Structures are given as structure tokens and as C-alpha cells.
Amino acid sequence: MIEATLCFPLRGDDDPTTTNESDGEVLLIEKRRGLGEGWYNGPGGKCEPGETPRECAVRETREEVGLEVRNLEKAGELTFRLDGETHTFCHVYRTRSFTGEPTSSEEAHPEWVSVEDVPYDQMWEDDRLWLPGVLEGNTAVGEFRFEGGEPLDEADFVDHDLEWGAPLETDPDEKSAT
Numbered sequence: 617m618i619e620a621t622l623c624f625p626l627r628g629d630d631d632p633t634t635t636n637e638s639d640g641e642v643l644l645i646e647k648r649r650g651l652g653e654g655w656y657n658g659p660g661g662k663c664e665p666g667e668t669p670r671e672c673a674v675r676e677t678r679e680e681v682g683l684e685v686r687n688l689e690k691a692g693e694l695t696f697r698l699d700g701e702t703h704t705f706c707h708v709y710r711t712r713s714f715t716g717e718p719t720s721s722e723e724a725h726p727e728w729v730s731v732e733d734v735p736y737d738q739m740w741e742d743d744r745l746w747l748p749g750v751l752e753g754n755t756a757v758g759e760f761r762f763e764g765g766e767p768l769d770e771a772d773f774v775d776h777d778l779e780w781g782a783p784l785e786t787d788p789d790e791k792s793a794t
């Protein structure tokens with residue numbers, strides 16, 4: 617089982633509860649290699665041994681797009697199952713605190729996109745189910761089931777369970793107020 621992270625930096629429209637048309641933006645990456653290559657997603661990746669998920673999200677965001685993110689808010693816990701077995705457990709974060717300018721790396725090409733205009737047709741099929749709520753400030757706990765064998769990004773998405781609003785624990789090992 618892989619433990620992984622996704623991080624969604626947000627800017628503009630500080631009040632996600634407003635019903636007015638939003639001018640908020642989210643930083644997505646076009647993934648250049650690895651799982652989900654060619655699709656859009658948040659920066660993120662696999663946790664390294666001894667690393668907390670938050671530390672992983674901060675590191676992956678730095679490595680992939682050169683942004684230094686802080687004050688990550690836990691926004692989701694997603695289980696991706698392949699042929700009946702847990703393939704990846706993914707911790708999802710969002711943040712409005714960061715420094716630096718997003719820059720392309722070998723792994724990712726970053727792009728600010730309007731939260732109203734997220735390219736769900738060029739993303740993992742499950743993203744359209746949980747990402748809109750996460751970008752609105754809600755928390756998502758879900759299980760997404762795929763079938764058809766490895767690799768996960770070529771398997772068929774078959775069904776899911778999704779719960780909203782669950783309180784998500786903060787990282788007990790958190791040291792550096794990231």
C-alpha cells in the first residue's frame with residue numbers, strides 16, 4: 617500500500633462560502649511523469665520513510681513546482697482500491713499560505729486555474745467527485761474502487777463511497793507548523 621499526498625494551494629477569493637461568482641484560483645500541475653502522467657492534479661507524491669504526510673506534501677510541492685507551502689489544512693483522506701486491494705491511501709491538503717512563484721520541473725508543469733474552471737475531463741475520474749467540495753472548504757473521506765489491474769491510471773473506475781464534513785485529525789507528529 618502506497619501512502620501519498622496531494623496539496624492544493626489557493627489564492628484569491630478568501631471567503632469560499634460566498635455565493636457570488638468566485639475569482640479564486642487553485643494551483644494545479646500537469647503531471648509530466650509517474651502515475652497520472654499527462655493529467656492535471658495537485659502537486660504531491662509518495663511519502664518517504666520517516667516522513668509525516670504533511671512533510672511529504674510540503675516537500676513534494678517544493679520539488680515539483682518550487683513553492684514553499686505552510687499552514688496546510690487537512691481536507692481529505694482518500695483510499696484508492698485496485699481489484700479489491702488498497703493501492704494508495706492519499707492525504708489531501710489545501711493552503712492559502714505559500715511563498716515563491718510556481719515554476720516547471722521535470723515532474724510537473726504548474727498552472728493557476730479558476731476554481732470554477734478546473735479541467736476535470738483531463739484529471740483522474742474520481743477528482744470531479746471530491747475536489748469541488750475540497751476547493752470549497754469542505755472535508756472529504758472517500759473510497760474509490762478501480763478494476764482491471766496495474767497500472768492504476770489505466771484501470772477502470774467502478775464505484776465509490778464518499779462522506780463529507782468529517783473532522784480530520786491534524787498530524788500528531790507535526791513539528792514545524794507547516
Ligand SMILES: Nc1[nH]c(=O)nc2c1ncn2[C@H]1C[C@H](O)[C@@H](COP(=O)(O)OP(=O)(O)OP(=O)(O)O)O1
Nearest residue numbers: 620621622649650651660661662696706740742743
Ligand atoms: N485516483 C487518484 N486520484 C487522484 O486525484 N490522485 C491520485 C489517484 N491515484 C494516485 N493519485 C496521486 C496521489 C499522489 O500524489 C500521486 C502518486 O503518484 P506517483 O506514485 O507517480 O508519485 P510521484 O509521481 O510523485 O512519484 P514520487 O515523486 O516518486 O513520489 O498520484
